[in-house]
Amino acid sequence: MQQQQHHMVAPCKPHAARRAALPLPGPSLRRAFLCSPARAGAAASKRTAVRTRCQEEKQQSGDGEKKQQEKEKRTFLSLEEAGLVEMSGLSTHERFLCRLTISSLNLLRVISEQEGVAIEELNAGRVCDWFLKDKLKREQNLDTAVLHLKNASTLSSSNTSAAMRRFCSVPRGRRASGPHGGGHPPPEWIEPYTDLADPSPYTASSAAPPTPSPWLPRVVSLVLRAPPATLAADLRAFCRTFLLRLSPAFVAAALRSPQLLPHPLPSLRFFRALPGGTDDLAAHPQHLLGCYVSLLHSFARAREATPDAAGHAGRLVAELRARGDGDGLLRHLTPPSAASLVRSLAALGLADELLWAWNGMRLAGVEPSRVTYNCLLDGLVNAGLLDTAVNVFDAMSTEDPVRPDVVSYNILIKGYCRAGRVQDAMARLDHMREQEELSPDKITYLTLMQCHYSEGTFSQCVALFQEMEERGIGKDIPQHAYVLVIGALCKDGKPFEGMAVFERMLKRGCPAKAAMYTALIDSMGKFGRETEAMSLFERMKSSGLELDAVTYGVIVNCLCRFGRLDEAISCFRSCVEKGIAVNPIFYTSLIDGFGKAGMVDQAQELFEEMKVKGFVPDSYCYNVLIDGLAKAGRTDDACALYKRMEDDGCDQTVYTYTILIDGLFKEHKNEEALKLWDAMIDKGITPTAAAFRALANGLCLSGKYSRACRILDELAPMGVIPETAHEDMINALCRAGRFKQACKLADGIVGKGREIPGRVRTMMINALRKAGNTDLAVKLVHSKIGIGYERSGSIKRRVKFQTLFA
Structure with missing residues (x-):
């Protein structure tokens, strides 16, 4: 123990008295200009030199000690003012030791690699240990140094000072100042x-x-x-x-x-x-x-x-x-x-x-590489410069050694689809099919399927999906592709084919999405397949999928279609209690369901509740309520709602007029119905076949078929005659049992050249058969009426339909 104390460096008296009050150096980087220790002796010589200097410092007294302290104080004040070191709370001796701390980034890196310690974790003790292993001789001419004392808090004040004293062995006079004067070097x-x-x-290999x-x-x-x-x-x-x-x-x-x-x-x-x-x-x-x-x-x-x-x-x-x-x-x-x-x-x-x-x-x-070309193509396509992108693509294909790949084709196809140039996109797909080294991938098919789905060409969307399956993509088919093809089949009126694709998808391990169930349930509901629709709904709930507002809206609509109004309103109230954001579609489905069931009072209550909650009814919502009122014989309320619709700024569509005209004719309010027809024409609304059918049926059933023919003549110059207008009028007269008037109308149509005689003959046969008058229908079939001629002297006349009653 005494031998160990003999070799320890005893601190000078002033430093020993102040040691307990001194804070440890912080973990910040401290910088000092230092002389090179290249000629330092062995470890024993360093300890002897440090011990000698400390003893000399202890023996100093009087003016010599004061002068030395003042000199050091001036030196370190200049360093502190320059921001080189943090001097507050340090004794003169510790400042001196801090100023003598030497290392370089290169040396610290070598120590870090050889000792297996990160540079940020190096401290004075670790650096001193490395020096004592006789590694100092391998590093010569060290200049400025930076030592990161991040872990200084793990060292005691005495250990830090002792480590620093062992670390410094060059005489004091050589460390007083740098070659630039002032005690600090220039910026590095x-x-x-x-x-x-x-x-x-000492560094690792250059690799x-x-x-x-x-x-x-x-x-x-x-x-x-x-x-x-x-x-x-x-x-x-x-x-x-x-x-x-x-x-x-x-x-x-x-x-x-x-x-x-x-x-x-x-x-x-x-x-x-x-x-x-x-x-x-x-x-x-x-x-x-x-x-x-x-x-x-x-x-x-x-x-x-x-x-x-x-x-x-x-x-x-x-x-x-x-x-x-x-x-x-x-x-x-x-x-x-x-x-x-x-x-x-x-x-x-x-x-x-x-x-x-x-x-x-x-x-x-x-x-440019192929990746750079593709980035250029993508940027041009996203900026809407499709023609420029096509020119770049063609240059790649013909002039540049870098040929287009699948990504290049996909980018160009995406541009065509965004611009609505579906045929050009399909032409690029055909070009890919012709090349042996290129093959369309799932992104190619998915882009084109999305385009066809948006354009409403559902058959093309399904065909692309089938081609993708035939090419062996199989399990790699994206989930969104199944969403598109199932939705396309349902919208195309093929819910059972969509169901088959859905089951095949599940067998391949692809999980179902709520959008798939929603499309299938909606399609089954439109086809009246109540059992299948509700079974899918229960299956969806048991699968753990979260039902959103769209799904609940479809369920409410299906329940209304099936006449299960109590369940529909219960489901609606449950959605409100669960905090699901109900929208106008919920109310419209319920209003339509109650209106068709003749419960127009409940439908009106829902309509008013909808407006109170801040929802703005659209034209479809107004139309379903007007239809319910008209079918219930409440045409006055329907017309009042029609005027309210106009006051609210909601557009009145051709379906609005069709519903009201049909309802007014059924209530024998012919003049009001004709006024609405004229108002529709004056507003520039083109009548549909259903609108003219409502007008023709009303006029013909009220005995005013000549007025219907006159209206038809007025529409002819406007080019808005519905394709089935004449057939609708003949059917209306036959259903009313007015066969002679129907034959007279048929002769007028043929005489004015409005229809081909053979087609009018077919219309009459079908109308008579549907009206239950099979005798006249058979007689017309075996006659030459409408297609034959009769002679009166030298005059050749077509056999008229009115001869059917001769």
């Missing part, structure tokens, strides 16, 4: 990676990735944490504190770091707030270009979450174009930076800037 350029120019013999500088995460953290208003000042203070200058390569590396890339606005503020501005970067155009490319990539990556991302990017491109001559800095493009630039501008939708970058890339001699 820092690079993003350590020792790339002159790798240490290993470069080690990032410990300053890189510090600067990035400062940029992300600093308030926008003080970032420039904080960055200058940081560089002044540690006597640093950010090299152009360091700035470019910081901007493309994974921590800073997702944050475009802080990255842009950092670029604007560089202490030296962009003057330092201007001398290194390749690094300056890299900064702009990284910033554009950052804005493209976070474009959804960044306000005015395209605007910021456009201004950056304008700056980039203004630098240099002609093409600016683009002559310094490399293949990776060119690909990143094209990809970013395409993602941001900057079409003009994208074409400028493309031309600059070609002038710089950078050959």
Whole structure:
């Protein structure tokens, strides 16, 4: 024990008295200008030298000690004012030891690799242990040093001082000041990676990735944490504190770091707030270009979450174009930076800037890859420049050595589909089928299926799905493709085929979606398949899928169709209690169901409740309530609702007039019905076959078939005669038992050349048969009426239909 105490370095008396009150050095980086320890002796010599100096310091007294303390105080005050070290709370001896702490980033990297400790975790004790292993002789001519005392809190004050004293063995006089005077060196350029120019013999092989500088995460953290208003000042203070200058390569590396890339606005503020501005970067155009490319990539990556991302990017491109001559800095493009630039501008939708970058890339001699071509195509398609994209695609196919791949075709097909050029898109698909080296993938089929589904060509959508199955994609078919094909089959009136596809999908292991169940239930309900629809609903609930407002709306509609109004209203109230957002479709389905069931009072109550809750009824909602009132014989209420509809600013459609005209004729209010017909024509609403059928039936059944014919003659010059107008009139007269009038009307139609005689003959036969007068129908079949002629002297006349009663 005494022997150990004999070898320990005894602190001088003033330091021993103050040791308990001294705080430990903080975990911040402390910088000091130090002389080289290259000629330091062995460990024993160092301990002897330190012990000797401490003993001399202890023996000093009087004026000599005061002068030395004042000299050291002046030295460290200048260091403290320069921001080199934190001097508050440290004794003169500890300040001296701090000033003598030596290492370099290269040495710290070597120690970190050999000791297996991260650079951030190195402290004075670990560094001293490495020196005591006789590794000091391998490092010569060390200059400035940075020691990260991150784990200093694990060391006691005495251990720290002892470690530092063992760490320093060069005489005091050689450490008083640096060659630049004032006790501190000039600012030091820092690079993003350590020792790339002159790798240490202790580093790993050159094949290993470069080690990032410990300053890189510090600067990035400062940029992300600093308030926008003080970032420039904080960055200058940081560089002044540690006597640093950010090299152009360091700035470019910081901007493309994974921590800073997702944050475009802080990255842009950092670029604007560089202490030296962009003057330092201007001398290194390749690094300056890299900064702009990284910033554009950052804005493209976070474009959804960044306000005015395209605007910021456009201004950056304008700056980039203004630098240099002609093409600016683009002559310094490399293949990776060119690909990143094209990809970013395409993602941001900057079409003009994208074409400028493309031309600059070609002038710089950078050959685009297939990925770069595809980025250009995608940018042009998204910007709506489809014809330009087609030209680029054709150039790839004929002139450029880089040929289009499946992605290229998919991008072009997407552009055609967005522009509504479905035939051109299908032509590109046919071209892909003809090539042996290319084959359409699931994205190709999915894009075209979505297009056909949106266009309403459901048969083509189903055909593409079947082709996808035949090509063996099988289990790789996307779930959305099943949604499209099941929806297409249901909308095309083929719910059972849709059900077969649904079952096949489940066998392949693809999970069902709520949209599939909803489409199938709705289609089954429209076809009156109550059992199948409700079975699918129960199956959907048991599968654990969440029922949304759309599904519940379909269920309520189906229950109303099936006449299960109590269950429908119960389901509706349950949705309200569960907090499901009911919409006007719920109310419209219920109003329609109650109206068709003759419960118009309940339908009106629901209509008023709907308006009280703030929902605005549309034309369809008004029409279903008007239809219910008209069928219940309450035509006055229906007409009042019609006027209310006009007052509320809701458009009155041809179906509104058709419902009212039919209802008024049934109530024998012929003049009011005719006024509504005239009002419809005056408003420019084209009558449909159903509208004219309602008018013809009403007029013919009231004995005014001549008025119906006159109206038909008035519509002829307008070109709005419904295709089945004559047939509807003949059917109406035959159903009313007025066969002679029907034959007279048929002769008039043939005489005016409105219809082919043979077609009118067929109309009459079918009308007589449907009216139950089979005798006249058989007589007409065996006669030459409508198709034969009779002679009266030299005159040849067509056999008229009225001869049927001769």
